[in-house]
Amino acid sequence: MDIQRAAVIGGGSFGTVVANILADNQIQTVQWMRNEVVASAINTSHTNPDYLPGVALNPELKATTDLLAAVKDADVIFVSVPSHSVRQVVTSFAAELKPEQALISTTKGIEHDGFLLMSQVLAEICPNNPVGVLSGPNLAKEIGKRELAATVIASENSELRRNVQDALSCSYFRVYASNDLYGVELGGALKNIYAIVSGFVAALGMGENTKSMIITRSLAEMSRFAVALGANPLTFLGLAGVGDLVVTCMSPLSRNYRVGYAIGQGKTLEDAIKELGEVAEGVNTLKYVRARAIELDIYMPLVMGAYEILFNGAQPKDVAQGLMTGDYASDVEFALPKHEI
Numbered sequence: 001m002d003i004q005r006a007a008v009i010g011g012g013s014f015g016t017v018v019a020n021i022l023a024d025n026q027i028q029t030v031q032w033m034r035n036e037v038v039a040s041a042i043n044t045s046h047t048n049p050d051y052l053p054g055v056a057l058n059p060e061l062k063a064t065t066d067l068l069a070a071v072k073d074a075d076v077i078f079v080s081v082p083s084h085s086v087r088q089v090v091t092s093f094a095a096e097l098k099p100e101q102a103l104i105s106t107t108k109g110i111e112h113d114g115f116l117l118m119s120q121v122l123a124e125i126c127p128n129n130p131v132g133v134l135s136g137p138n139l140a141k142e143i144g145k146r147e148l149a150a151t152v153i154a155s156e157n158s159e160l161r162r163n164v165q166d167a168l169s170c171s172y173f174r175v176y177a178s179n180d181l182y183g184v185e186l187g188g189a190l191k192n193i194y195a196i197v198s199g200f201v202a203a204l205g206m207g208e209n210t211k212s213m214i215i216t217r218s219l220a221e222m223s224r225f226a227v228a229l230g231a232n233p234l235t236f237l238g239l240a241g242v243g244d245l246v247v248t249c250m251s252p253l254s255r256n257y258r259v260g261y262a263i264g265q266g267k268t269l270e271d272a273i274k275e276l277g278e279v280a281e282g283v284n285t286l287k288y289v290r291a292r293a294i295e296l297d298i299y300m301p302l303v304m305g306a307y308e309i310l311f312n313g314a315q316p317k318d319v320a321q322g323l324m325t326g327d328y329a330s331d332v333e334f335a336l337p338k339h340e341i
């Protein structure tokens with residue numbers, strides 16, 4: 001199956017850049033979105049003014065608000081809506097799919113019920129279709145401007161991996177392949193938590209040593225969690241692990257970092273999310289990962305501290321001090337010694 005026609009589901013920043021790369025590679029691409037005004041702007045002025053203002057999109061990219069028309073003839077369908085909408089949106093076209101049509105999630109989130117990653121949601125709804133995940137250090141606003149970046153396509157289906165590599169690789173986008181679907185996808189979801197933590201650190205004006213400590217300990221913590229759940233530890237040394245963690249923890253372009261920054265400045269979570277006006281997947285991911293870590297007895301002090309700040313009104317400064325001295329009051333006890341790993 002060569003990819004000649006593609007659909008992208010979602011009219012936000014990342015859906016638009018994926019659709020634009022495909023169009024740059026002469027793949028006939030239709031992007032589906034709910035907003036008719038944005039669809040019309042993409043078709044006529046070749047811009048997405050709501051999410052990527054100032055970015056010139058490929059004039060061959062077509063947008064539509066007709067979901068069934070978008071997916072009908074697509075060899076591959078990229079799903080790029082927030083995690084809380086994936087099940088509903090995919091269910092609304094699943095019955096129309098032919099078994100050879102592949103589904104690729106670009107969504108870095110977790111579904112609460114059953115702690116399902118998005119590829120697992122796709123496989124549950126469309127059990128006969130090949131499934132994959134695209135994840136890596138991919139800030140949409142930079143890729144929209146065609147700045148150089150790399151990503152990972154992960155799937156258990158080697159033909160699908162090769163085809164997506166061919167479809168997306170171009171002069172500004174390099175695509176690596178992995179068969180660790182679970183690890184690649186979990187890396188993309190987990191790093192959002194630590195981007196929020198890095199936002200606190202930046203807002204408090206902490207030093208470069210502190211930032212490095214946070215990123216490094218975040219990597220240890222997220223790898224420990226992922227390996228306990230069955231991921232390959234080597235995945236966390238690659239683009240979808242440390243790569244995505246570093247960019248999201250360091251860039252104010254990250255929405256998760258911005259939420260952490262706003263809270264670090266003293267804003268409420270509600271205000272921080274309202275101000276952002278876009279999705280910050282890490283907020284819900286933090287809740288679900290904390291619950292899972294407690295259930296499985298996995299030592300995750302940064303997750304526990306971040307939860308106290310976001311949902312229990314703790315002060316970032318107090319939590320940071322508690323984490324340093326090891327006597328941070330948590331209602332959770334851990335089997336692992338505190339400084340192990």
Ligand SMILES: NC(=O)c1ccc[n+]([C@@H]2O[C@H](COP(=O)([O-])OP(=O)(O)OC[C@H]3O[C@@H](n4cnc5c(N)ncnc54)[C@H](O)[C@@H]3O)[C@@H](O)[C@H]2O)c1
Binds near residue numbers: 013082085109140281
């Ligand atoms: N923006 C990035 O830099 C980036 C990079 C890589 C991955 N991602 C991931 O991609 C996913 C989407 O992110 P984004 O940046 O495009 O988000 P976004 O907030 O820019 O856009 C989300 C889009 O989905 C639409 N949407 C929401 N609920 C919907 C529903 N029920 N039906 C139809 N459309 C719906 C919104 O209207 C919006 O157009 C997220 O999980 C994110 O983690 C984002």
Ligand SMILES: O=P(O)(O)OC[C@H](O)CO
Binds near residue numbers: 136140192247281
């Ligand atoms: O803006 P964020 O925080 O959702 O992060 C965007 C991408 O996931 C970075 O790879």
